[in-house]
Amino acid sequence: MINVTINGDTHSLDSDLNLNDLLRELDIEEDKVAIEHNREIVPKSTFDRVMIRDGDNLEIVHFIGGG
Amino acid sequence: MALTDDQLERYARHIILKEVGGHGQQKLMNAKVLVIGAGGLGSPLLMYLAAAGVGTLGIIDDDKVDLSNLQRQIIHMTSSIGEEKASSARGMINKLNPDIKVNTYAERLDKSNAEEIIAHYDIVADGCDNFSTRFLVNDICLKHRKPLISGALSQFDGQLATFKGYEENLPCYRCLVPDHPRGVLSCAEAGILGAVAGVVGTMQAIEVLREILNLGDSLAGKLLIYDALNASSRTIKLPKDPGCLYCGS
Numbered sequence: 001m002i003n004v005t006i007n008g009d010t011h012s013l014d015s016d017l018n019l020n021d022l023l024r025e026l027d028i029e030e031d032k033v034a035i036e037h038n039r040e041i042v043p044k045s046t047f048d049r050v051m052i053r054d055g056d057n058l059e060i061v062h063f064i065g066g067g
Numbered sequence: 068m069a070l071t072d073d074q075l076e077r078y079a080r081h082i083i084l085k086e087v088g089g090h091g092q093q094k095l096m097n098a099k100v101l102v103i104g105a106g107g108l109g110s111p112l113l114m115y116l117a118a119a120g121v122g123t124l125g126i127i128d129d130d131k132v133d134l135s136n137l138q139r140q141i142i143h144m145t146s147s148i149g150e151e152k153a154s155s156a157r158g159m160i161n162k163l164n165p166d167i168k169v170n171t172y173a174e175r176l177d178k179s180n181a182e183e184i185i186a187h188y189d190i191v192a193d194g195c196d197n198f199s200t201r202f203l204v205n206d207i208c209l210k211h212r213k214p215l216i217s218g219a220l221s222q223f224d225g226q227l228a229t230f231k232g233y234e235e236n237l238p239c240y241r242c243l244v245p246d247h248p249r250g251v252l253s254c255a256e257a258g259i260l261g262a263v264a265g266v267v268g269t270m271q272a273i274e275v276l277r278e279i280l281n282l283g284d285s286l287a288g289k290l291l292i293y294d295a296l297n298a299s300s301r302t303i304k305l306p307k308d309p310g311c312l313y314c315g316s
Contacts, residue, residue, distance in 0.1 A: 045310025
């Protein structure tokens with residue numbers, strides 16, 4: 001298990017998860033969010049290649065479209 | 068063209084800034100900015116751009132002023148209810164600064180008109196209320212190499228970014244939002260604290276002015292997230308997605 005911070009809260013996760021796995025784990029639809037990984041938005045085309053490591057700081061950024 | 072005595076006085080607090088000066092003020096007066104949507108974001112955005120002396124402002128909005136808009140869309144007055152928003156906004160701008168040339172488009176931006184309208188402007192500021200228009204604006208800005216200053220709102224949150232996906236290392240809107248998000252609620256459905264639109268629309272105006280004047284560190288390649296409930300904001304990196312179907316390699 002690894003410990004990561006997601007939107008300010010600590011979560012324990014299995015090791016060997018990529019960002020797509022994380023969204024499945026959290027039951028979040030991929031088309032509604034961006035993921036900020038250590039203060040940088042991760043390009044969506046790379047989600048399956050970006051592995052989550054112990055101590056990572058993640059923010060789930062929900063898309064908004066109002067004006 | 069030299070500034071008139073009235074202009075020297077009107078813009079004195081800009082001209083005294085060494086980062087702006089008379090030369091910068093003339094750049095503002097020569098600039099042409101298209102604002103998509105005269106709503107929550109468009110209201111403060113248009114008023115500050117007009118006050119700043121941005122010479123030509125385009126306003127596109129196919130909506131009419133409704134009583135429920137007035138809690139946040141401060142360019143429109145109670146007396147404007149029922150009027151087209153583009154025309155109502157022009158009326159306020161004319162009162163604020165008669166120097167500004169205002170082009171109004173009381174129509175919906177779509178594939179048939181977007182390219183022709185956007186091509187007339189130097190910079191596009193998107194404050195519309197739906198993802199379809201945001202994608203369209205992005206794609207045309209990308210094609211015509213127009214900087215896109217994009218703001219978005221919901222409830223207590225704001226997001227702001229400058230997109231220049233036509234540059235090799237900078238993202239376009241689709242690098243952030245590749246697919247149409249399903250089920251995201253509009254301001255009408257989700258609600259919005261009115262003043263949040265004021266903060267984000269005003270920051271959007273600052274980004275337009277910074278872009279025209281080439282001031283400070285550009286927001287291109289970054290995303291600014293404003294959280295009114297915690298009175299906080301943060302700016303994070305937003306890289307180009309190499310797999311982006313629109314601007315990627």
